[in-house]
Amino acid sequence: MDHAQLGKDELTWALVQEEWPLCSDCDSRIQHFFVGGSSNRVTFEYDEFVEACNVTECALCSAIIEARDELILAENTTLVAGQGARSQRLITIETTSPSMLKIDINREFLDSYKFDIKSDDEHGNLTPEVVSFMKTQLSLCLSDPSHTKCRVDAGFGVEWPARLLHISSTGRDREALEVRLVNFQDPMMGSFAALSYCWGSREEHERNTPLQLNASTKDLLRAGIPASRLPLTLRQAVAVCRQLDLEYIWIDALCIIQDDPSDWMAEAKKMATVYSMAKITIIATGAASSYDGFLKSDVNSAWLDSPFVPPARLVAQRYCTSGFHTNRRLHRPESSDPIDSRGWTYQEELLSTRLLRFTTDDVQWQCNTHSACVCGQPSWNEELYRPRDERESGKPPEWRDLMPHFSHRSFTFAVDRLPALAGLARKYAHEHRPPPGKPDLVYVAGNWQHQLQPSTASPHCGMLAWKSVHFLNPSCYRDYVAPSFSWASIQGYLIFDGTVPTVVLSEVLDVGTTLAPPRGDPFGRVSDGFVSLRGPVIPCHIAAVQNDEPGGKWFTRITIDLVAGDGDRANMPQRLRIQNCYWDCPVSWGESPKGDAFVHRSVTEPETASFGKAMAKIIVLLYGNHEDQGSRFVGLVLGREPDGKRHQRLALVMMESLDGPVVDVEKLNQFNQVVMIA
Structure with missing residues (x-):
């Protein structure tokens, strides 16, 4: 050697x-x-x-x-x-x-x-040792009485998929496989695998469209085709199923009719059932597209x-x-695998009971009770290595904890952003359902209505107080995805602010969305939405100047100044000074029919262009304490929609008081206004 x-x-x-x-x-x-x-x-x-x-x-x-x-x-x-x-x-x-x-x-x-x-074999590292590892872990999970947390019953809200792929040998050659589209039947419950993978970019699909289920291929798939006709990632998933003696697999591209919107909506709603009730979820972690494959030969x-x-x-x-x-x-x-940047795969992993990850350099098992890996080396991150149920202490995760891991992920189609969380939202609604006689939880474009309102009874400042941390340049989608008050309207690394409320200054009066289509999935796509707030409103100026500093921020430097500055208290609810401002995305300058300048989110430009002063507003949400930054006010910077009609969220802003830590609530309330943020 x-x-x-x-x-x-x-x-x-x-x-x-x-x-x-x-x-x-x-x-x-x-x-x-x-x-x-x-x-x-x-x-x-x-x-x-x-x-x-x-x-x-x-x-x-x-x-x-x-x-x-x-x-x-x-x-x-x-x-x-x-x-x-x-x-x-x-x-x-x-x-x-x-x-x-x-x-x-x-x-x-x-x-x-x-x-x-x-090895040069197409099935790469699917060696006898790896196959033994997979079979041992699956058998252990299914047979060990201590794996009680891995026993998932077909209970409330279960909606089985309409179709699965049946895997069989062709003739005498056991290694030559074929797949055939079949209707789901009761004996298939819990006896199928599910695949979680990256489709690839839209450009790649347009250049080389992979085999999908649609009106023109339905009969072909019903009759059965050689597995060799499938893209490599899908073909290798079929090979893994064969090694595990699984006859059925669910793959979205081949089990949902891709050119039938009604079928797509109906089947997309069943994601929670598909992944939680599958015998195993195969995660093609190391494949960047359906053509890449995940059984790496080296x-x-x-x-x-x-x-x-x-x-x-x-x-x-x-x-x-x-x-x-x-x-x-x-x-x-x-250091991340390709699948870690894709949107759909996040809920697919969290919903699954048993995971078999094929990463770029390892094969790893994880269920609700046990974790193991083929390589056997120590883990950098003990939290990642533990079984998921142990990490969560047996409790359903808080919804706000999911957003930072999902917000930066990308989609082939931006409008899939909310549907890609719908399975988790549906599960959350079931696990947190109120007692009889109490109103059901209301889901609003990636948020829960009762969590929007900040409260002094909570250590969190509400789901309106999210901000970009700029590890990835945040951007606003060209296609409508969610109203601007929702974190789902921005792609980027987002977190919730850590200020603990001591005085709540704004109240959520009303909130709502328009489903797309109108009678669609309440956890799915929306075509419009709003939140009405009542709270202290402070006028401000926004301007953008070119940032010439080496290694400067990703956008042109945006400045924000309170109209009254640090001066006359009579013109301000309290003397305040801007401490930090976290812009959601690039912004643009606009002009109303009356000639007034305003600022709105930019959906066309990757960076903010320079512009002079324009009027905007800040609605103050709360006053509280931050562990690292002390006492401060937290508010939302509001511009206007491009048509100038409704308010649009632009940033999360932190302000410090020049009058000390005393909050004059009565004075602040004199500046209350009702604003609608769309």
């Missing part, structure tokens, strides 16, 4: 068996880490490490030296002590890049699961496999960085 060059920007790790004899230097450094915790990582240079150790007696030194000899480690490699998720001792060799390699010297892990050398291919003393094996493989092993602290987009 050719020696592999391990350069400056790569990383290895080693699991050390507890009974191994270690020299005093190794022992003290590793033990020091575990006593001190992850904040006390101990770093030292390789040459310093070797010089300080007794090579002839220390198993860890021997392993590291052999690794360097075999892999030709860079001379300036750094050793870092770090904690393993399922080990008692861990040493890593690292520098800076997420391009990584691992050295595993824990014999038990290697004897359990190990990938083969790179996933964790062994670079080095040799024995050494004490009895064990030294195996070098790529360091896994996806799924459980994603280092969330790095905040690197390239």
Whole structure:
């Protein structure tokens, strides 16, 4: 085998068996880490490490030296002590890049699961070891009596899909598969797989349209076609089902009539049932499109496999960085798998009872009771590695906690944004249904009506107080998706503000949406919406000037000034000063029929163009305390819709009082107005 060059920007790790004899230097450094915790990582240079150790007696030194000899480690490699998720001792060799390699010297892990050398087979890493892993995990979940949280009954609100794909062999060749579209029948309940995957970009589909269920292909699919005619991602999902002895699979592109809007709406409403009641959900995490495939031929291919003393094996493989092993602290987009950026796949994962993830460099299992991965390496993120039910402490997640993980995701069709949450919304409504005699929860374009209103009884400042954090340039959709007060109207990294209300100053009077179509899914698409608020309103000026600073923000610098400034208290409810302003998206300047200048969201430009002063308003939602930024007022900056008729949300603004922490509620109430935000 050719020696592999391990350069400056790569990383290895080693699991050390507890009974191994270690020299005093190794022992003290590793033990020091575990006593001190992850904040006390101990770093030292390789040459310093070797010089300080007794090579002839220390198993860890021997392993590291052999690794360097075999892999030709860079001379300036750094050793870092770090904690393993399922080990008692861990040493890593690292520098800076997420391009990584691992050295595993824990014999038990290697004897359990190990990938083969790179193969040119279409089914890539679907090796006997991986197939055994999949079957073992599925069988364990289905048979182990301790997996009570994985037993999902066909209870309230279950709507089975109209169709599934039946998988069978063609003739005598068991490996030659065909799929046939069949109507759903009761015996199929809970005995099918579901696929979660990326379709790919709209441009890619227009350039090379994959096979879909539509009016022209319905008869063809009913008659059955060779699986080889399917796009690679779908074809490989069928192969996984075959290995797991599953006869049926649900794939949206082939089980929903794509050119029939009524069928699409009817079947899209059944997502919660499809994914929660499937025997397993196959997540094609590493595939960017339906043509990519997810069974990678070089996933964790062994670079080095040799024995050494004490009895064990030294195996070098790529360091896994996806799924459980994603280092969330790095905040690197390239560290995420393609599926992590797509909208539909978010609820598909959360709704599923059992997940089988095929990431870019690993195969991982997760159910409501147990998690496991083929590679066996420790997890960067223990929270990701735990079973989902354990992470959530058995409680349904708060709706506001879902938004930051969903808001940045993209869609082939922007109008699918709300439907892609409908299954989760339907499940949430069921799990939080009020007692008999109480009104049902009202869902409003990605929000719950009762959560819009801030309250001093809650540590949260309401679902109106969301803001962009600019990790990804936020943008406003060209197509109508949601009213501007809703976070669903913006694509970008969004979070809710952390101010804890002590005085609530605005009241939600009314809220509503118009469904699209009018009698459509109450959790689905909308064509219009509004919220009416009554609260203190402060006039302000908005202007945009070109930002010439190197490394400046993504948009032209937008300034906002209170009309009364820091001056006459008679013209202000309280002397205030702008502290921070979080713009939702680029904005544009407009002019009303009367010649008045106003500001509105821009749906055509990626950046804000310069413009002079224009009038706007701030409605003050609340006064409260922020853990890091102290006491402050929180409000919404309001412009106008492009036609100038209704108010439109532009930003979330923080203001500090120049009169101290006392809030003159009576004075503020004199400035109350009713505003409608569309």
